[in-house]
Amino acid sequence: MAGNLFRLRPGLASRCMSRDWSKLWRGNCSQVEKQSKITTHYSIIPRNTDKRWKEIDMERVADEADVVIVGAGPAGLTTAIKLKQLADQNGKELRVCVVEKASEIGAHTLSGACLEPRALDELFPDWKQMNAPLHTPVKEDHFAFLTKQGRFSIPVIPGTPIYNHGNYIVRLGNFVRWLGEQAEELGVEIYPGYAASEVLYHSDGSVKGIATNDVGIQKDGAPKPTFERGMELHAKLTVFAEGCHGHLAKMLMKQFDLRRDCQHQTYGIGIKELWEVNPEKWRPGRIEHTFGWPLDRSVYGGSFLYHLNEGSPMIAVGFVVGLDYSNPYLSPFQEFQRFKQHPTVRPIFEGGKRIAYGARALNEGGVQSVPKLTFPGGLLIGCSSGFMNVPKLKGTHTAMKSGIIAAECAFDAIANDMASSDTGIEIDSYETRFKESWAWKELYAVRNIRPSCHTFLGMYGGIFAGALNFISKGYEPWTLKHKTPDHVSLKPSSECKKIEYPKPDNEVSFDLLSSVALSGTNHEHDQPAHLTLRNDDVPVSHNLTIFDGPEQRFCPAGVYEFVQNEDGGSRLQINAQNCVHCKTCDIKDPSQNINWVVPENGGGPAYNGM
Numbered sequence: 001m002a003g004n005l006f007r008l009r010p011g012l013a014s015r016c017m018s019r020d021w022s023k024l025w026r027g028n029c030s031q032v033e034k035q036s037k038i039t040t041h042y043s044i045i046p047r048n049t050d051k052r053w054k055e056i057d058m059e060r061v062a063d064e065a066d067v068v069i070v071g072a073g074p075a076g077l078t079t080a081i082k083l084k085q086l087a088d089q090n091g092k093e094l095r096v097c098v099v100e101k102a103s104e105i106g107a108h109t110l111s112g113a114c115l116e117p118r119a120l121d122e123l124f125p126d127w128k129q130m131n132a133p134l135h136t137p138v139k140e141d142h143f144a145f146l147t148k149q150g151r152f153s154i155p156v157i158p159g160t161p162i163y164n165h166g167n168y169i170v171r172l173g174n175f176v177r178w179l180g181e182q183a184e185e186l187g188v189e190i191y192p193g194y195a196a197s198e199v200l201y202h203s204d205g206s207v208k209g210i211a212t213n214d215v216g217i218q219k220d221g222a223p224k225p226t227f228e229r230g231m232e233l234h235a236k237l238t239v240f241a242e243g244c245h246g247h248l249a250k251m252l253m254k255q256f257d258l259r260r261d262c263q264h265q266t267y268g269i270g271i272k273e274l275w276e277v278n279p280e281k282w283r284p285g286r287i288e289h290t291f292g293w294p295l296d297r298s299v300y301g302g303s304f305l306y307h308l309n310e311g312s313p314m315i316a317v318g319f320v321v322g323l324d325y326s327n328p329y330l331s332p333f334q335e336f337q338r339f340k341q342h343p344t345v346r347p348i349f350e351g352g353k354r355i356a357y358g359a360r361a362l363n364e365g366g367v368q369s370v371p372k373l374t375f376p377g378g379l380l381i382g383c384s385s386g387f388m389n390v391p392k393l394k395g396t397h398t399a400m401k402s403g404i405i406a407a408e409c410a411f412d413a414i415a416n417d418m419a420s421s422d423t424g425i426e427i428d429s430y431e432t433r434f435k436e437s438w439a440w441k442e443l444y445a446v447r448n449i450r451p452s453c454h455t456f457l458g459m460y461g462g463i464f465a466g467a468l469n470f471i472s473k474g475y476e477p478w479t480l481k482h483k484t485p486d487h488v489s490l491k492p493s494s495e496c497k498k499i500e501y502p503k504p505d506n507e508v509s510f511d512l513l514s515s516v517a518l519s520g521t522n523h524e525h526d527q528p529a530h531l532t533l534r535n536d537d538v539p540v541s542h543n544l545t546i547f548d549g550p551e552q553r554f555c556p557a558g559v560y561e562f563v564q565n566e567d568g569g570s571r572l573q574i575n576a577q578n579c580v581h582c583k584t585c586d587i588k589d590p591s592q593n594i595n596w597v598v599p600e601n602g603g604g605p606a607y608n609g610m
Helices: 019-024 029-034 074-089 118-123 172-185 247-255 332-339 396-415 428-434 438-445 459-472 512-517 538-547 584-588
Strands: 062-070 096-100 140-146 151-154 189-192 196-201 207-212 215-217 223-228 232-240 267-276 286-292 301-309 313-322 353-363 378-380 531-533 560-564 570-574 594-596
Touching: 062 074, 062 207, 062 396, 074 096, 074 118, 074 172, 074 396, 096 232, 118 396, 172 189, 196 232, 196 247, 232 247, 232 396, 247 378, 267 332, 267 584, 286 459, 313 332, 353 584, 396 428, 396 438, 538 560, 538 570, 584 594
Parallel strands: 062 096, 062 232, 096 189, 140 286, 232 378
Antiparallel strands: 140 151, 196 207, 207 232, 215 223, 267 313, 267 353, 286 301, 301 313, 531 594, 560 570
C-alpha cells in the first residue's frame, strides 16, 4: 500500500524530535567518547557537536496535504476513511496522507482481540457485504478465578463489561489491513515503511506537520555514503494516531502541557501467542478470561483465550500484567509461560504448535488519564489518547469512534476554510463532541474499576468495584484517582523476594529468544540503537544497583542484558534488533532514562494477523 509521495525515495531511518531530550544530556561529545557509547543516536548526541556531520546537507524536501495522519491503525485509518467519505459526499477535494512505521499495514498491530462492531457499523453499515474479516462471532463466554491447582468459574452476566455476545473474535492485523484497502479505494494515500520521527512547528508554535526519518546512519552515529534526509509533510491538520505511548504524542504532551488537567497515564503489558491446536480441543467462538494465579492479589492482570474460526483450529492466548507492579524480579513474560502450565490450561495446548508471538503496552488509566485532545495544528485520537475500556478489555471500537468524530470535526473546519498556511488550526469541537458520544459515556461508566485495585485488596478490589459498577450502572458519585506512575512503583530489590521461574518445557512453555523469533522482528543492524539512554551510566549506577536491573525482566523481547566487563564490572547491552516496539521499557524504567524513538524504515515485528 503506497501512494506516490515517496515513490522515488528509499526507506527512511530512525529520527526523533531532539530538543527536549538533548537538553537533558549533561556531557558533550568528548565525554561520550570516554564512555561505553551505548547510545549514539543524535537525539542524545546532537549532530551539531559531531564533526562527522559538518559537511552533510541537511535540507529536506517538503510536500503538502490537507490532513496528515500518523499511524495506520484502527483509529488512523478510520479517520482517513471518514474524511474521504465526507469529501465525496460533499463534492470536495481533500488530500489525506497516512504515514506508518511498519513495512506493511497491520505488521505492527497486536491485540487480543475481541471486536465490538458498534463503530464499524457507523463507518461501513454494509461491512458484512464488503467481506470484512470478522469470521468468528462470540458463542461462549467464560470467566474464572485460578488457584495454583484449581479453577472457580464465575458467571458472565449480560450487561457486564466482559459479556461478549454480539462481538467478534478477530485477528486485528488482518482487520487493519482490510481497513487500509478500503481507505486506498477512497483515494487515501498510505505510506508504510515511513516513520514520522519529528513534529514540525510554525513560527507561532502551532503544529505544521511531521518529518519522516533519515536513512543511512551507521551504528556509531556517523553518516553513511548513502545518507539521505527525511522528508517534511505539511498539513492544515496533523492527526496523531500512534497507539499506546506514541513517541511523538508524549512530546506533544510536554510541548502543549496536555496533561495539566488530568492524571498520569497507567499501563499494562499484553503478551500474546497464536497456536494451532488439536481439532478436538477447538471450539470456534469460545472466549475465556481468568484472573488470579500465577499473580497474587497485589498484581493486576489476567489471561485470555480466544478460539478463532480462521480455517484451521487456532487459539489466541495472552496474558496482561499491570505495569504498576512493585517487585523488580517479576517478569511478565515468565508469568505468561507459567500460566500456560496450569492444570486446566496446559491440556489445551499439548500436542499443538505455537505459530506466532508478540507483545504491546496497553493504556489502563481510563478517563482520569485522558489528556487535552486538541492543540494548535493537531489532535490526538485512539490509544494515543488512552481510550481503552479496561474491564471490557477493548479499545478498538472506542478508538474508531474517536477517529470518526475527529474526521467530522476536521472536515467541517477545512471545508469552511478555517485553515491558514502559516498557522495550525485547533479543532476545539472534537473534544466536546467526543465527550458527548457513546464512547465517552462508556469509558466514564467504568472509570473506578482499575484504580480500585490500588487498595489493600489489590486485584480483588477491582473485582468488587466491577460488581458495584454493574449495580450502579456506572453512576457512582465519586471518581477514584490512580496512585503513583508505573515507573515509581518498583521497590528496591533488597526489599523483595526473588522469583524463581521454572525452566521451559519447549512443549507449552518456551524461552524468550525462541519466542521473539516467532514475531518476525528484524532491524537493520548497522544503525544507532533506537532504545536511547539519556545517560549511559544510569542503568548500572541506578537500575542495577538499586533494583537489580529490572529492564532485563520487564522487556518481553530480550532487548536489555547486563553483561560482565573484562574488569569484572557490569555494563548494559542493548540488543535493539530484538525490539517488538511494545514501549514497555519507556514506561517502566524506574529512572526514566530510556527514550524509545523510531528505528530505520520498516524495522520491528512482522506480525501476520496478530
